[in-house]
Amino acid sequence: MTSCKLIIKNVRKNIRDYLIYFLTLMISVSVFYAFNSISDQPAFSEMGMTKTLLYDQLGILLSTLTVLIAVVLAFLIIYANQFLLKRRKKELGLYMVLGMKKGRISRIFAGETFCVGVIALVTGLCLGVALSQGISLVALKLFAIELSKFRLVFSMGAFQKTVLCFAVIFLLVMTFNVWSVSSVQLIDLLTAGRKNETSQNRSCLLPVLLFLVSLACILSSGVMFYRNGILPSRENRSFQVAGILLVAGTFIFFYSLSTVFVQILRANSNIYLRGLNTFLVRQIGSKIRTNYFIMTIVCGLL
Template identity: 30%
Template sequence: MLFKLSMSGLRSKFKDYIVLLAGLVMSISIFYMFETLAMNKQFLLANSMIKSIMFVFQAGSVLLSIVTFFYILYANSFLLSLRQKEFGMYMMLGARKNKIMRLMFIETIVIGLISLVIGIAVGVGLAQGIGLLLMKELDLGSEGYYAFYMPSLLITGIFFLALFVVSAILNTVKMMRVTVLQLIHAEAQTDRVVTKGKKRVFSAVLSIILLLIGYASMINMERLRENGIIIALITVTSGTYLLFITFLPLIIAGMKRNKKRTEKGLNAFTYAQLNFRVRSLTKVLATVTMLIALSAGAISAGMAFKNNVAIMVEGTSYYDLTLHNPTEQEQAILAKIPLDVQQSYHYKKNEKAIYYAKDELVKNPPRIPVFGDRKEYGKTQFPIAELPTGSEVRGDVVNEKAPSMPFEWLRAMEIVQPYFVYQDQRVIIADQKTYDRIPGEEGVALLVKSNQFESHLTEWKQLDALQRSKYRIAPDGYMSSKYSNYIASKAMSSGTEYMGFFLGIAFLAMMASCLMFKILTGAAKDTHRYEMLRKIGVRRQLLMRSMYKELFMVFLFPAAIGMVHVLIGMNIFSFILVDPYFKVWLPIAIFLMIYAVYYFITVQLYRGIVLPRQQ
């Protein structure tokens, strides 16, 4: 009989259970997707620029496990809240508490097993679809990547089974401690907010200290390396939870005490709504904050590695290409590219050496990269040292009597006379009179640059292929052109880009699931309060405005702290990337746009529950 009543109650709250199941499925699928990368050592090592990538993913697994742990505990406490009034009624009718506890335990495990099976299936599908799509977009090989990966399946299954058992035990213990009246009137109880006391002050100070230590470790990641990751993982995570537990109730209480604010419109009602479930808000919003930091941080890191390719290539080579005696076909391709710089240098070639006119080089010298610290990377300059007449660049036979060439001019001549053109032939700098008397075939070296390099990769590829054919360079042989360096750098970074975008999408989906789960699961409890305000004559427009404001604050708190985590956390890549903050506004802006769209969707779903349109 008790089982039939339980099934009847379950059917009556079917929509709430669907929301719960969807949240659990999403968290399981995201965890599985992360582990498909974290446990695949072969794929990680083959496709990452970060030497300690395995350690990074192990630390990430710990962080995701902590976040998932809190999420699952909250989700299963919601399962208890769905049925506690109903269980109280059963106990008033004579049902024994031990049977209610047993029934609750079984329900928790069954729902957990169902969500685990569906979640792993969804995770495999997402890993296959998102993974292959990103690999195609980034031109990344799929060797070593498996959407269905048995080690990650086993660790996901074991981890979540353990979590569901722990959750079931905690729900059972909670049932033992509550009275029948507490179960029946659970929905009418508010969270007790403590805003004073030594413990509160201690927690507030500790949260700030922990965050400062975590931020300092991320800023000094180049020196701390693996230790910095461990310190940041512990301090930032614990500091974030303490920050929300301590300061969020204080902020809401402060809003309620501000009479000027509370007397405007329905602000008093809005702040009361926030205050009503503030204790559950603190833990969920702290979890959402960490997911926002992980999501936006992973996307920003992936974008940073992508942008770093252009920065690295530009920093090592100012000119896009050096063409010696360009053919008609090469000139036709160059005509399709808007060139911003064209510099030409004449030379004569005979059996003895290659001769360049000193006057032409000095009058119009080529730009060379500046060598210095990271801040100077990407800057260029003209050679300022004097170019000695008769100095030589290279050659099989070293002329000890020839004056030595300054390092700056050696770098300049490597640009004008790339090694792959004439290889070991001697290159001599001659004055104009000597150059005019030298017998031999005259040629021209053309240096070109376009400010739209990445917009014309097809043309650069064609020119690169013609150069390889002209000088008989194998397709996999080294050639010092910007396009060749660009492709090599892109190949090195594409794996890390893929991991960043893949994990960013995964964490974004989990964040959306977590926050929507919190808001929509509490919507049913808010319905009667909105109905009461409607009955006493409050306009629908005012209620809508209050609703938008309440949910905006719920979305605002984690987004603000999460963005701070991301902006400081980008320092983690400062010793790998030339400029981790280059165009960082772009991925953050994209993330905030998605976050804003998700906010409006959530408001509409919430409104449909608590304030349905009258027929």
Template identity: 45%
Template structure:
């Protein structure tokens, strides 16, 4: 008998509270999809994928806590809405233990249905995620194979099994605390919403505007400099401003709309405004949290998806050769070719190489640049003959310089912008008391060696005679392989060791730079996407559940509207407007936050490499709209059903 009641209750819940089941299914789907990455054979051998799966396992623990909290919240909402039903069970003589048994059965059924539907959807979604991963790791798409991860299935069942077990325990505990009188009268109790004086909301709104304005201005100024105290202050003020916004919103909106009598008394607007105000007043903390999670989602997905392109472009610029090995010591002036002979590292017939030297003459970037803080940054000098050897090595046209001409090289945006501005205003530079003409109209974007990042911060190419009296500060050998067996040569040049008096030998291969950068970048991108989607679903689910909770709480109010002459069409329109406004409030502020957040993040990345987030922003918008529209529609239909069934 109990199992029949449990099955009937689950069927009824599916109809009225589809949001709950939609959330559970999506949660299982996403959890499985991201934890099944290691199954794709083309990815298994890659070191970065093994690292990704390790990080993913730790992240999944945090995600499970977030999803577990969401499931408990949603379950608590369902129990709250069923108080009257549970009271009737008790009135008919059913004991609390038997009611608990029914709830345990219901939770078990819901868990099984959600797991099965979520896993089926997840197996399909994981194939698309695997294809995306192959593209991200620069592997041919024809290596893709359909795969189902038994390990990810077991992990998903285990994690969500624990979550549903906690829900069962929670339900038993809650039922044991209820009294029959409280259950039977729950539907007649209205939440006491207290509104403060309008002046309090006005002051809160002004403080909100000041906090957010100062936070935006400060973060735009300091950027992502986490060491600057203003960075943390800006974050704190942004959070405070968000909370104050939603706290002040209820009283502020009510005050403004009341002043406009035409709007306030038109149709059922007075009812809609009171409903929105009471809900925002009650849930301003949760709405603030939702807004911040949506902000993280929008920024992380918009910038994160396009970050891969930026990193790839940056790697291409910083690795012009298959390998580079250098020795650095400005006191001794070591030459790389002599050093390699002494450590018995020979260049084979299957390799091409070119060597060049860098010199320091005591000139700082601040001697030329008037904007920016470059006091500590040295200017590197390279002989014209060495630079031409590099150009010839790359099959590029060599350059000629007169005695009073120089070239300026830079491959770092923080230097390039002020250098280009300076050249535009004055194309001459003073070096050791003599003026030289800068031949190039703007800084030449070029790395002279393969490195983990841009090494040409501020490099001047000058005629050989000028540097004849200076010691070598760094000597570099650039190598290109003629043999396809790259791994053998990579091991040969990937060296890090001390040499002589304070000198240091450093060898770097293009493949090593790409591998390490790809590992860090791809792990970051996947984690950001994982967290972003989970936060988006959590935010939408909480908004939906809060609205459905209001539907049940306000049945008597809708009955009163009906008695006053409101027809079904008017009530449906009221429900639509109410849900639309409630869903839009946190999204709107999150979008404003995101404009600033994307600007700050983009500026930070642009210092390394120019970024174009148009395509990634479009993908983010598509994901956001699909999930937002899905939850909005499901909430609207569920809300209408609850009102319709009780009128």
């Protein structure tokens, strides 16, 4: 069987496993395109002087946030790819047992992700074009511009940025796939599906204190944003301080959440000691501890 036929057959066979990867790529592309296409709405060119100055300031802020969104989307796509690779490790190990070289296995897996990526890119752009029209309507309403001036727009600039960003991220993903498959051992591929999350025994006092500190940081940042607004300025550094508190608080929150989660359920023996809940609670806690960084990234995107 040729590699192309094997790639198409594997994509069809593992459609459920690829669904989470496809949805992540599609939503990422649509959001990125819609976010970058707001400034191309012709109705914004007919605003007054005050609104134009405010719009220019928002444009600078959006340009900065575009870079941050691209970084966040890169983490999300790489995480979805890791999830997919973990689900497929046993199958890739069977290919190796049958005598297939690691180089060909890497090319097959890269070809599968490339096929899904191209479909997700096209679908995401179509969804992004539709989503951008709704965002433009909301933006016009916020700037008190007559909705009769609204026009359906396809932003070539946003299209080029989206394709370029997607290509760079996808190139990183493909490189990571080839490296992962080439460096992994056969025993790890065959036993990947039977590995449990590791549970660490550590002091409970420090995670609880960190959890309380994270709540204080998040609440403080919310109060600062509420009082001073969400636009940065050179005269007032409260925006930067609130942003740092929010990022640090979110990171510490998920870092300490697993221990606090386990301790709260362990305090209720009727729930914790019922059936297999003891094992289940520890596995969920370990899963949170393993993925606390990506959970922080997801919250950053939201």
